[in-house]
Amino acid sequence: MKIIHGIGASKGIAIGKLTLCLNIDDHIQKKTITDVEAELSRLDEAKAASVEALNAIYMKALKRVGEANSMIFQIHIMMLQDEDFYGSIRNVIKEEKVNAEYAAWKTGRQYSEMFAHMDDEYMRGRASDVIDISKRLIRNLDTRLANGLDSLSSPSIVAAVDLMPSETVQMDKEMVLAFITKEGSKSSHSAILARTMGIPAVVGLADQFAQFSDGDDIIVDGISGDVILSPDEKTLSDYRVKQGEFNRHQQELKLLKGTKAITKNGVQIEINANIGHPEDVDLVLENDADGIGLFRSEFLYMESKQFPSEEEQYIAYKTVLEKMNGKRVIIRTLDLGADKQVPYLDLPHEDNPAMGLRAIRICLDRQDLFITQLRALLRASTFGKLAIMFPMIISVDEVRQIKSLIEKVKSDLTKEKIAFAPDFELGIMIETPASVMISDELAKEVDFFSIGTNDLTQYTLAVDRMNHCISKLFDSRHPAVLRMIEMTAKSAKKAGIWVGICGESAADTSLTEFYVKIGINELSVTPSSVLELRKAVQQIDLK
Incomplete structure (x- = not known):
């Protein structure tokens, strides 16, 4: 053997x-x-x-x-x-x-x-x-x-x-x-x-x-x-038992459809799903997610040979919002640059692209590109419960620039007599130590935080998560990372806004109780992990 x-x-x-x-x-x-x-x-x-x-x-x-x-x-x-x-x-x-x-x-x-x-x-x-x-x-x-x-x-x-x-x-x-x-x-x-x-x-x-x-x-x-x-023979026998247990577990998870992620002492957590394409909504609905916690809009750009037009983006966002039938859909604005390159963006070569021109930095540098996406998002907002999220934020000034551009787009659409929802939420991703350290100030500017644990772990530990030589050092359970998350949760609570996690560690059920204890309100995972995570929450008893 x-x-x-x-x-x-x-x-x-x-x-x-x-x-x-x-x-x-x-x-x-x-x-x-x-x-x-x-x-x-x-x-x-x-x-x-x-x-x-x-x-x-x-x-x-x-x-x-x-x-x-x-x-x-x-x-x-x-x-x-x-x-x-x-x-x-x-x-x-x-x-x-x-x-x-x-x-x-x-x-x-x-x-x-x-x-x-x-x-x-x-x-x-x-x-x-x-x-x-x-x-x-x-x-x-x-x-x-x-x-x-x-x-x-x-x-x-x-x-x-x-x-x-x-x-x-x-x-x-x-x-x-x-x-x-x-x-x-x-x-x-x-x-x-x-x-x-x-x-x-x-x-x-x-x-x-x-x-x-x-x-x-x-x-x-x-x-x-x-x-x-x-x-x-002994190993065969042991695994036949494990096989039966696993199959029974899968059937039990299906029984959780229609229930909520509520702990034994009454704390409710929103369990959402991450998607990259409008077509993924079918899987979100099949697994009974509470909503979409992360729609990675950059894949609309990465799978196109040119900048997707306002109309193309509008149709994609509208489709997702309609299919979700009133459930919240959080759409992240384009997170290009670094490891996600598109030839037509024509970005300069960078020795350290993970810390270079990427995400919101591109949007604020190329405002014409950003405004096109914002117009598409606002136009689609009338078809469901939209929330817009901005990645790689490191300063209050960036958030205020974004809000100023949104007001400009609102004004333009109003003049053009194009409808948009007046009450959509604005949020930012917390994925740098800088955003954690000033999270108390940032919380005054937005409606929610979503913690991206993949990049937050990488930047906090100074460990390239793509480098196989040091992959053992990449640990989202590291005390430093968990303290960063807890600090962010405290800032959000103090400001009266909600906070979620959309990185890979959101699906780590060994951390679920910790997240509930520190006040995390929402967890967003791959659609196939929704029911498993819902069960984990339901088994928690904070008493």
């Missing part, structure tokens, strides 16, 4: 035999061609077949995992039709006079590497999407490399170097007990889809992946991230 450690990407426990999937990388051959036009024609045919297949997968995904999680396949089609990406494949064929399979493989790897080295976790997760697209092209170019996931003869635990989103969504849940991968991250779409579909998954096994062989008996623990190779 051997225990191999990976990253638990989707909770659950599976016990069964392993099926190793074909790795395309091992079968790609670089061949010299003489007829470039014929090769380009082959590529175009493969592209057309890929688009057709992706449309079919999208329709299947709509039924299986809902609109929010199926939109990735529409994005795949857009990426496949992107002039830069597809044009790069064609250029490799023309300039190097090589076969289309190799050109697609090479280009996919280059773009994937580019995404993988970005600081932002979401963008790193997109590295697998590029590989998915290139693999689909390759399979349509050479049918011998077709994947066997859809032809499993018995229920199996699937092992692959990486599983693409399109492969994950086509899995038959009756035949796929779990999956393990050599590569991948918690934020990849495959991991997200696995969580949505309820398939246990462990990813990021790295070099340890080489220890697995087809037909191995294994246990996959998606909770701890452990994969147990050739388990003994």
Whole structure:
């Protein structure tokens, strides 16, 4: 028996035999061609077949995992039709006079590497999407490399170097007990889809992946991230008990829908959800969140080739507000810069971008860009309960500049006879030590605080959360970080405003009681964590 450690990407426990999937990388051959036009024609045919297949997968995904999680396949089609990406494949064929399979493989790897080295976790997760697209092209170019996931003869635990989103969504849940991968991250779409579909998954096994062989008996623990190779009888027995307990727990969580997060002594906490796209609202509603605590508006910019227009933004915000049907929606103004770059913004190169021109600093520097977003937000405010939140605040002067611009936008809209709600809330993110230290002053200017624990931890501990060499030092439970949070909560209470947490540690149930005790009013987490957190609050007895 051997225990191999990976990253638990989707909770659950599976016990069964392993099926190793074909790795395309091992079968790609670089061949010299003489007829470039014929090769380009082959590529175009493969592209057309890929688009057709992706449309079919999208329709299947709509039924299986809902609109929010199926939109990735529409994005795949857009990426496949992107002039830069597809044009790069064609250029490799023309300039190097090589076969289309190799050109697609090479280009996919280059773009994937580019995404993988970005600081932002979401963008790193997109590295697998590029590989998915290139693999689909390759399979349509050479049918011998077709994947066997859809032809499993018995229920199996699937092992692959990486599983693409399109492969994950086509899995038959009756035949796929779990999956393990050599590569991948918690934020990849495959991991997200696995969580949505309820398939246990462990990813990021790295070099340890080489220890697995087809037909191995294994246990996959998606909770701890452990994969147990050739388990003994006692371990098998123990895990069967754990498996039963986990399944019962999941059913019990569903019974919490319609209830509130109220402690045993009557303290109520608002449990909201974080989203990045309008389509994610379906998952928010499915998990019965009290509202949306963080809509990351920057993804509207990151997934566009140019600045999204006022109308495009207005439609996106309006859609979310309408779907939430009166529940509060907190929309964060664009948080670009640092690890979230868009080429058309044309930001200067910075040696230390995490402390450079980013977030609200860009907005106040490029006020035309900011006003466009504010106009869209205010116009949408009539369709629901809107709150607007501003990131990376370090001074009272910044808040006053923002409020002045909002008044200008209100005045302009009034002159244009365009309606907007008169009573939306304004809040700021507390994610720097500076904002914590002057939180008593900032609290006089706004309606709420939302603590971004990811950046607050990074800046407080002087630990780059993307640096694997010092990742053990990144600790959101560090006493210094917790004192920063407590100080912020005290300032908010004294000023009579509410305070929430929208960073990763909001979902850390080991901290939930502490947060309730110090006066945190709201916690915002990924939609799939809402019911688990609600249960944690309901079990607290402060007496």
